[in-house]
Amino acid sequence: MKSLRSLRVAVAVIPLLTQLALVPSVSAQDYPDHRITFVVPYPAGGAADAIGRLLAVKLSETWKQPVVVENKSGAGGIVGNDYVAKAPGDGYTVLIGISQLVQAPNVGTKLPYDVFSDLSPVTQAVLIAPLFAVPVQRSEKTMEEFVNAVRANPGKISYGSYGIGTTSHLYGELLKKKAGIDMTHVPYRGAAPLTNDLLGGQINAAFVEVATAAPQLSGGKIRGLAIGGEKRSPLLPEIPTLAEIGFAGFEAQGWIGVFVPAATPRDIVKKLDSELSRIIKSPETAEQIKRMNLVPVGDGAEAFATVLRQDFRRWGNIARESGVRVE
Template identity: 35%
Template structure:
């Protein structure tokens, strides 16, 4: 009996040691932060804001690596197949959850193939119309839509983008007809919106700020549950009559499944310290982003909530990527 107990104790020590030891020695080489989209976009910008102070926190270089393709599919799958040792980190954003629900047979599962690390920021969209449009409020826009049997047109940077599905969600909630026009990137939407060829758009805050300041756009509401500092006088969609309308884009981090939990915890602590730095927060706010550090379980809850949110919207709008 004594020998059996000693054997079991030794086994328990051995099974726990790898994770503990991995965290104690982690990191001992560069960490790769994978952005599954092209360089130059908002996600790439967020990663580069985070990477330098994160390198200081971890004591090793954090290298931003862009692996675009398939609306995030290529980079996401690559990370899921990487060694689960904490040296390959995926920057996850709302388009990746949308990509999942747009496919009959998803190529990855954020809730199964990855371990959550933590949140970074939220990006709130702004409902905008051309400056020449007759609508001065969300109610005006809905009333205007109901005078046009053919519906209103709206643009976004891509099929399945947050801007696209925000427009679909608004159309469904308002009971109006709309036609989505996809473009190659959000900036390509702007000329057709300001000229009046499009009736509305859900724009990023930087695009909305620039358009409003130039007198080319009129902002009607923000897509978050709370008002935002960049547009303090602008009502939320809830205040405009669309209770619970909150299709903001969330950004955070994950590592491959089976990464030792102590390693994921160490990463979370380092990222949380970075997000709490005043200089980092100011850089985010200048981009219209809201710093939003959270624990791994908080990030997991956000991802699951987004999957639950966008599934019905995608189905009702008949949007798919198969």
């Protein structure tokens, strides 16, 4: 009986072993040998989409394989992020993600994935500095003047954001706490409607991305009073950081980065990292990125992993101090 049982087990295992033998090994030596898909978890037309398409073109030219961009938007980026987190770890499904990945868990958003255990960082593509701006028709020329105006009119001056739990909302609430002021929060559904109302003066101020604000700044339609980040933006060197004018805690910046599923072999991650970082730092691509009013980075997987941990803590501190929660 024991021999018969052993024989049955062996017969049952043979098909499984045969299937495993037929599964091709995923190796950087053969990678890539077919189409790569860049998943952008937001609609076409935004900064993440523009960066994804730029990198897709450059990578395709280098590797002589098609690299296509698919926009899988929904739930503030969660749909596309989750799609990649659950994709095969073979290097052919790549996420063009943003700092929302480390912000969302800190404001109570329920997520079907974990950015640290389900995704592997490849490289940080760009930095996106948050700019505090007011309509040009307002009289304030400095952050101090604006804060004083709010103090003199508690609850009567509004600030807009891209929506509940976004960078602009977190920074707006943090500013209220740091400066001891009372502003009314007006959430919008994204950058376009927020910018339109800021230009028209329907709202009195907002934290807006430099990429969005730069054309309006150069056109004299809005005025930048301060900027987030550890140091001044090379795109707007004349505008002081919030830390410079006495408001610490605004060091975290927005970013766009490249990720793959966590199961992706390290040699494939390294190959993607090496090539994409080279592309981002190349003079031609870096100049194209700067023309989008973004700051090129391309420091690679290890540096990006450090940024993720650091920014996760920073946004956690900001969320706790500002009191922002997504219900």
